[in-house]
Amino acid sequence: MIQCKTSKEISGMGHSMKRKEDDRFVHGKGHYVDDVKLPGTLYMDIVRSPYAYAKIKNIDTTExxxxxxxxxxxxxxxxxxxxxxxxxxxxxxxxxxLPTDTVMYQAQEVAAVIATTKYGARDGREAVRVEYEPMKAVVDPYKALEPDAPVLRTDKEGKKDNHIWHWEVGQKEETEKIFNEAEVVVKEQMHIPRIHVSSIETCGCVADYDKINNHLTMYMTTQAPHAIRTVIALVAGHVGLTEEKIRVISPDIGGGFGGKVPVYPGYVIAIAASFLIGKPVKWIEDRSENLQADSFARDYHITAEMAGTKDGKILATRMKVLADHGYTDASANPSKFPTGMFSIGTGSYDYPHAFMEADAVYTNKPPGGVAYRCSFRVTEAVHAIERITDRYALEIGKDPAAVRFQNFIQKDQFPYHSPTGWEYDSGDYVQGLEKAMKAVDYDGLRKEQAEKRKKGELMGIGLSTFTEIVGAGPSKDFDILGIKMFDSAEIRVHPTGKAIARFGTKSQGQGHETTYAQIIAEELGIPASNIQVEEGDTDTAPYGLGTYASRSTPTAGAAAAIAARKLRDKARKIAAYLLEVSEDDLEWETGKFYVKGMKDVPEKSKTIQEIVFAAYTNHPQGMEAGFEATHYYDPPNLTFPSGAYICVVDIDPETFEIKVRRFVAIDDAGNIINPMVAQGQVHGGLTQGLAPAMYEELIYDEDGNILNGTFMDYLVPTAVESPSWETGHTVTPSPHHPIGAKGIGESPTVGAPPAIANAIVDALKPYGITHLDIPITPYKIFKALKEKGVLD
Ligand code: MCN
Ligand code: CUN
Structure with missing residues (x-):
């Protein structure tokens, strides 16, 4: 049970307050970018390449x-x-x-048509004639690194291959030594497929350039309005669009999931068109464009190895990654971390040595790389460590739960220093797994499975006990394009004690309007319902890096608490003045200061509302009037949420259809602000974990044609495919976060895929199958069994 310190009326932390924004959404009053209708708006549509790699011979715009x-x-x-x-x-x-001579992937932007109507723009698009000279596309990332592979980035002077960068971390020699001497070594080759966020709302913008005032208002679906404004200023500053002349407004967003972090060419073209024509230009992608051309996620080819003893002690891991970045490295990672937080890859286990390396490569595919609830690629790291841990358990013939218990970092080992350089803040992994096992009756399930196996039935149980790393980040290590990754909150309390609070982050459906208000309510005792939260307007909100990598709670949430505490300090001074006592004689209880020992004497206390009113009407002379505070929070460390997930599957022995019978998710995100919102995050995130585990993958043929570029073929799971998720939690507060909270937005998508994959592989254990790449489909199971000679 979560203990609430505040009353329901105040609805501070721990209250499952209904989401304030939902009134607007369920009444159809959400305001999305396509709802922005400005007088004289022009419409833009984009001509896209049918080829993955081709020279542009001519663009004929006559027709x-x-x-x-x-x-x-x-x-x-x-x-x-x-x-x-x-x-x-x-x-x-x-x-x-837009390309001047070469296109690098199928569906790449080639030209843009501007028209007075949306349909005119689309018809115009169809009438643009482009003459191409197709070239042999480089699609396979391994082949892209072969010496005779054509060099794709000929625009880069002196570039002689398709290699982008090499990165490594850990102890190479020590790890190698352990691997050479270990009793048991296991190894699997894994592909984490290229997938797409497919948010309900596609990307789009309205660029509104005002020639007279030399001012651009950019309405757009972005998760990071301030960073985007800075990027626009860097790109267009030389034509006079400097940062003070740019206002980015991110209205309501119909799902971001990481896909709305990058700057897409469409935005820049719309700005250029509006700049030249002097009218607003609207560009809204259609569904196929969104799926085919926008930032993808994952696409990591991983060789994962684990060394250990025969009785289950993990000694070291080694991971080698080939990262397919498409034709440019456009992933949204912190500058210093080309593989994002992939180096969390030693997981929840305690062993001294690990070595990880990655090479990134250009291919003729769309760019991207960080999206889809990935926590900067923790999804890939967790999949690799959780799969290889199961592989190791299989090899030594031990239950995967037992191997996990044997190797868990223990709760008294925190702060824990991992061999890849992270300092885990807190956790209790044993408690989490025990709780999950109890919830499913793990021993009972294993007995049932043994019985079923005797009858040839396919039942599997899969575990995933993962550690997340979110809250980028300490500014000493984290920046994007040089901008430090802090985040901000500004609270302004009006004379009657009602407040407006603004943030550098931007909700895309996570519920910030409610949960940030709850943090402030907790700290100041002003009812959350009286705190209006605003995000997404760079003219009014304090500078921040935006919402992604589950960083809003760890950074802007912390900023909210500290800004509120600054106000509480001011409130104490005012209360002391009003009550004619010294500040030290006062005590705080949610919503009021009272003279020590006189809590119940009405005239010896002042409510926050009375104090705020005095700040405008009767403040001590010499003190600054008004009641507002701002805080830019630079976290001392990241937060390390964790989870223990157990999945039970039944596989049809004839059709190999996979049914997720049960899925229990025990999450630990430290102190919870709003249990209902957090649970909603977990439910949605689990379905998005089911997606790559069983359904989603962007598939390309050898010429670089996308084979499933529409929702007819790209399978996004819905409520129909989702099992009834069972959730629960443990609470280990983050010791360095002002309210002890950790992020939760991505945990379920990070943790679920390996639990499902482990369950399916476990079901197939009697047939010698040790690994299957996700998405695991009935056909993949059929093929694997056929290869093992199980089927004739
Ligand atoms: N929360 C809480 N208690 C905690 C932690 C979080 O009550 N201890 C609440 C927060 O107050 C917030 C929500 O849970 O309302 C998510 O918070 P947090 O974990 O800080 O994540 P962010 O707000 O930074 O959201 C980003 C995360 C990411 S990176 C992706 S991707 C994703 C996700 O959120 N995209 C989403 N969840 C999504 N949910 C919706 N509906 N739409 C998206 O696009
Ligand atoms: Cu990686 S998707 Mo979220 O960080 O916006």
Missing amino acids: AMKVPGVLAVVTGRDLEKYNLHWMPTLMSDTQMV
């Missing part, structure tokens, strides 16, 4: 310009005149806005 309503067709050559045809990526690589 397109004849389409009623079409005003302009913008090409790379047009943008080149303003030096706007290339832009920087968040990983300091470069990306075409």
